[in-house]
Amino acid sequence: MPAVSRSLEDLRMQVGTWRQQGLSIAFVPTMGALHAGHLSLVTLAAQKADRIVASIFVNPKQFAAHEDLDTYPRHEAQDLAKLAAAGCDLAFLPQATQMYPAGYTTAVTVENLSTDLCGVSRPHFFGGVATVVCKLLNQCQPDVAIFGEKDFQQLQVIKRMVRDLDMPVQIEGGPIIREADGLAMSSRNAYLTANERKSAGMLNVIMKNVITKARAGDSVEMALRQARESLLQEGFDTVDYLEMRREDDLSLISIDRLKAAEMDQARLFAAAIIGKTRLIDNMPLAPHPDHSDL
Template identity: 50%
Template structure:
């Protein structure tokens, strides 16, 4: 596996892939890799000849009181995992390459960012859209893969690619979970043993609500019950438990179209998010 940190070396490597006629996949990450990321790499290998992974902890998608400084960074361990998984190239740009002196461009996607984390974390998705657009321009992949755990992020990227006529396929990969249902996340390492035990209530509450709604139950009642389960388990604050259109992410009060159930809540100092399809 090649590891590159500057744009010239990246472009040489990508040009070599293209000269050899290879289809290229990109898996953007912020590092602190786990089995969920490895599922993205495996899916990418099935859809392309060469897989490029990027690791960049993007300061523009963190708010002023969020965990940018504390976010786990495990470059050597991450590189070893990617190489073992068959990744062809690791793109490791420093901040000064991504945002050099004088950088002043921002990409903002409206509509799908108006609710959920778009409301709870102002500016977050501008940072996501901006860094992903830069990664797309740098790597110029044929396909890029993102996890459905960050479903709103996936919707933002799909909207951006459509609106800007970007010729890159976007593929979502199902959320990877622990045996007790907790979605894999780099932030799970923040959880104490007691918090980890309580955290399993999040997927359980969403699952019960999703089943109730799919069976024709009252949406507001199901959401209220899920919030109660989270509060009883010690989640505080609860940012949202909500039902939204699976495509537009418009909020729903009745289940009359493909939908997604979303939740975000804090247990101790760790903010967890999750979502489930309602079918």
């Protein structure tokens, strides 16, 4: 098992010891219920620094009252075993009362990047994410922190926060890890019934079809409209959004037929609900070796 710190004092003592030894620190924040996607970030962290710290904290600040805070999967023993196998050196497991003690009133807000996409249906979410990540980065003080690209909007929000607040940490994105049928790995996939899980695998297939059409010079608007209809036909209850946006500032792309120059910065974003589960995914339009199957 990795060493476990449950207090800020223990965390800083261990990180401080490594600093005195001249070692660099990589940090991987998680909410637990770890899967191969999380563990790929630990593997990437090992390439970036001498020591790896991973946190497990289900952050109440990013859940609305009607969301799944109480039922979010928690598997501490299994998670620690997985972190050990992945090469993590230290696991930080704070309690909510430590992170947000009585009288806590401070919040971090990143404007603009937080308002669209997931920010529409979950307006509380990115404020909660920015606040907890700001705290965790200050607590761990790593040289580099790794976040998954499945939550691409979150990654951009964190990069902007770190830049705007002059925080001395490098933010890196790790590629999306997918199931055999292409469904992006997520802790919430465990909520899916057998039938829902079968339909969920069509999300990435339909998204790839949109990208193929856009690369061929077809109408993006028509491809998106057909994709929304296909998702509903495949069993999704609601399409929260399916949009083409720029990667850097997440602004909406209004050009209907994309040229090569637009594709270099274009990314397709999707969020759809099936049963009680909200799934998100994203894919770049520019051809990439990791996306040769598109």
